[in-house]
Amino acid sequence: MTDFSEGPAVPRIATEPRPLRPLEPRRQLRWSDLILPLGIAAAIRLTLVLAFLGAGTAGDEAAYLFLGKGWARFGEYTGMWAPGFPWLISQIQGLFGDYTINALRFLQVGMSLWVGVHVALIAAMFGGRRAGIAGAWLFALYLPLASFTAMIYSETLFLSFFVPAAYHLIRFAREGRLAAPWWRVPVAGALLGLSALTRESTVLFVIPAMGWIAFALRGHPTEKRTGRLSLRLWAHGSGPLALGPAAIFGLSFFTTILPWTARNAVIFDRFVPVAITAGGNAYLGWNAGDFNFDLAGLGAETPGDLRAKIRGKAPEGWRPRKVDNPADAMRNNIEDGLQFAAANPMFFVRSRIVEFVDLVSPVSFIVRQFRVVDGFGEPLDAPVMRRLFALISILSVPLLALLALWGWATIRDAGPLRSFATMTVLCTSGVALLSGLTRFRVPMIPMLIVLAAVCLSGARERPTVARSTIASCVAVALCLAWIPSLGPTLLSLSAIW
Amino acid sequence: MSIGPPEPPSADGAAEVVQEPTLESVKRRERWLIFSLGAIVATLALVGWLSIPSEATLLEQASGSESTKARIEAMNALVHRGYWAKRPPVELRVYVSQQPEEVRQFMHQMHYRLMSR
Numbered sequence: 001m002t003d004f005s006e007g008p009a010v011p012r013i014a015t016e017p018r019p020l021r022p023l024e025p026r027r028q029l030r031w032s033d034l035i036l037p038l039g040i041a042a043a044i045r046l047t048l049v050l051a052f053l054g055a056g057t058a059g060d061e062a063a064y065l066f067l068g069k070g071w072a073r074f075g076e077y078t079g080m081w082a083p084g085f086p087w088l089i090s091q092i093q094g095l096f097g098d099y100t101i102n103a104l105r106f107l108q109v110g111m112s113l114w115v116g117v118h119v120a121l122i123a124a125m126f127g128g129r130r131a132g133i134a135g136a137w138l139f140a141l142y143l144p145l146a147s148f149t150a151m152i153y154s155e156t157l158f159l160s161f162f163v164p165a166a167y168h169l170i171r172f173a174r175e176g177r178l179a180a181p182w183w184r185v186p187v188a189g190a191l192l193g194l195s196a197l198t199r200e201s202t203v204l205f206v207i208p209a210m211g212w213i214a215f216a217l218r219g220h221p222t223e224k225r226t227g228r229l230s231l232r233l234w235a236h237g238s239g240p241l242a243l244g245p246a247a248i249f250g251l252s253f254f255t256t257i258l259p260w261t262a263r264n265a266v267i268f269d270r271f272v273p274v275a276i277t278a279g280g281n282a283y284l285g286w287n288a289g290d291f292n293f294d295l296a297g298l299g300a301e302t303p304g305d306l307r308a309k310i311r312g313k314a315p316e317g318w319r320p321r322k323v324d325n326p327a328d329a330m331r332n333n334i335e336d337g338l339q340f341a342a343a344n345p346m347f348f349v350r351s352r353i354v355e356f357v358d359l360v361s362p363v364s365f366i367v368r369q370f371r372v373v374d375g376f377g378e379p380l381d382a383p384v385m386r387r388l389f390a391l392i393s394i395l396s397v398p399l400l401a402l403l404a405l406w407g408w409a410t411i412r413d414a415g416p417l418r419s420f421a422t423m424t425v426l427c428t429s430g431v432a433l434l435s436g437l438t439r440f441r442v443p444m445i446p447m448l449i450v451l452a453a454v455c456l457s458g459a460r461e462r463p464t465v466a467r468s469t470i471a472s473c474v475a476v477a478l479c480l481a482w483i484p485s486l487g488p489t490l491l492s493l494s495a496i497w
Numbered sequence: 498m499s500i501g502p503p504e505p506p507s508a509d510g511a512a513e514v515v516q517e518p519t520l521e522s523v524k525r526r527e528r529w530l531i532f533s534l535g536a537i538v539a540t541l542a543l544v545g546w547l548s549i550p551s552e553a554t555l556l557e558q559a560s561g562s563e564s565t566k567a568r569i570e571a572m573n574a575l576v577h578r579g580y581w582a583k584r585p586p587v588e589l590r591v592y593v594s595q596q597p598e599e600v601r602q603f604m605h606q607m608h609y610r611l612m613s614r
Contacts, residue, residue, distance in 0.1 A: 029500055070607045074599070075566050076573045078607040121500060178523055186530065244527035251534035258538060262545025267577045269549060324579025 029124035029132035037133060038116050041140030045112055048150040049105040051380035057101075058372045059293060061152035065101065069093050080326055082275045083260060084198030085154035101152065108149040111160040116140065118163045119446050119453075125174055126417050127454035135453035142400060143393040144438075145445050147366030155442045158198040163446045165191035166420065169209070169249075173216040173416035177242060185213070185245045186252040193256025200275040201431045201440070205424075206253050210246040212423050216416050217242035270327035278434070279320075279330025285435035286337025288317030290351065292358050294368050294438050298491045306484040311354050315344045355436030359429065360478060361485040362397045363492050364438050366390075371495045383497075390496045394489060401478055404448035407455030409463040409471035414454065421447040552580055560592075565599045572600060576608050586614040 057065065067079040068089025077083055089104060096103040116139040124132030139145070148155040168188035172180045192209065196202035218241050257274060264272035284291050290311060318340055321332045341348040367390050370380075379385045408418060421444075428444040463471070518526075550558070552575065559571035575581060581589045589611070593604045605612055 031500055074569050074603045074607065076569050076603070076607075078573060078576075124500075178518055178520060182523075182526055182530070186534070244524060244531065248527060248530050248534065251531065251538055254538050255534055255541070258541040258545065262541060262548070265545050265549050267574045269574075269578050324582040326577060326579075328579075 027129040029129045033133050034136050037136035037140045041116050044146050045109045045149040051377045052150040054377050055373050055375045064152050080276045082200045085157050108156040111156050112149045115159045115163045118167045122167050123450045123453040126414050127457035127459040131454045131457035134456045138449045138453050144364035154198050158195050161191045161195035170416050170420050177217050185248045189249040189252025190256045193253045200277050205427050208423050210250045214241040214246040268327040272327050276330040279333035281435045282333040282337035288314040295488050312350050355432045357481045357484045358436035359432040359441050360481050362394045362489050367492050400448050403452035405471050407451035409467045410460040411454050412459050412461040568600050569603050
């Protein structure tokens, strides 16, 4: 055995079994296992794409198309958002011209399957073949996520970078610093960089992810593969922090985004790592008003509504200062939003509770889309199909959340998975402190599916007291948070009905 | 064909002998990677910082460059820096009217809010 405290290391010959997955042997996940669930996933997504072919665009969809087509036409990006998705649209515009929207939707089906494969791989890493298959099925049938393949939003592209990054990080932690191939961490960093170029808020994920790597890879290398009983809640060892892999991850991330940061320096004459969307969110989120795009047009903000009661009486809000450079406007908005929070602490806490309520709401973007978009084709043109689709979408959100929570508490030998999923959920919920759209919860959904899949596969154990307590508290918080969402959810449904 | 991590060796695992790198060699490789990536990051940051053009340079590029693409790039940067927002709308309109057709289209289509002040 090699010890961290030893001097010059001696080459180590490992002759003992190296269980990379739970201790009892399980059958390996095979490509053929994924054919049926991912075939169903493809069929559901293609059906959605066909239904959306003639539908109009709504909300940010038109803006994404405008920016992408402008980029293709003039060779210059004029938007304030992260460039990844408009860049993809510009490339497709060059290839498919008038058929850009439909080509993009079909391409998103392929991206979605790529995400599904990685979800199954992560689940199989911890629960074996059964968990991998369960993960693929849950991914296939979770309609709120499937729906993004038919919409012109950046979520599917974002996940096609983010989930593989998560896979490489978790597998690196699972295999251990010595056994894992060296390229996993830089590849994960580059993939996270690409996801940040698609969705700006990912930048907030880098420092916690570096901390997670340093923590998850600490300790004796052999402990990483089996997990120590006393440390199963979070980690796998007790040695010094693994600062090297954490630094490599961070540097790979910054290497990926820096060319765009340099471009932004030319355009804005300011330091802008990826984009300047945070200013708009600060104006909408850290202010007296409360505009939730999920609920827009529902009239759910009427007096007497439970959400409104929790928010209480809003103090006087602030208006953006007039400046000429949008990068300065973003900084001003964040400053003003923080000042507003400091001046009205109780209102800020209450409004954050509402943001959390909105983040975990059973409604989702597809339910909203049914209300605001016209011109669906078959099979969604039939009202009964649309109602059924919306109903299943709404019910699947609480179901997955509770199943994943059960998995989080009970999965056996899940050190890196549990800690990574916790970090992802906390970071994603942190974004809700700014603005609580249901679209912002997308990064955590694959992790919830993995937790639920491993739990369903039977790789469970009796949870520790600490885990049981945490899971029970979160379950209660979720159930309480769904109560104020009941009104908007029913209004959404009745609008579709 | 299976996917995912390899299966643990069989019960008679004596045949399975895995040579793993030592911690020292792994740390050496990590240091080399950190140094290489750090050098790339530092170079990109330095080059990016040094290549930030001034407003005067951008104006010169927007009106004097033979390449339409370079003019569009310069105009886009001037718009985002707030150069035209600080000036009377008529000055922008006159300036744009003297540009080639593609630059005019770019301004009217992509920065229509600024042009329609």
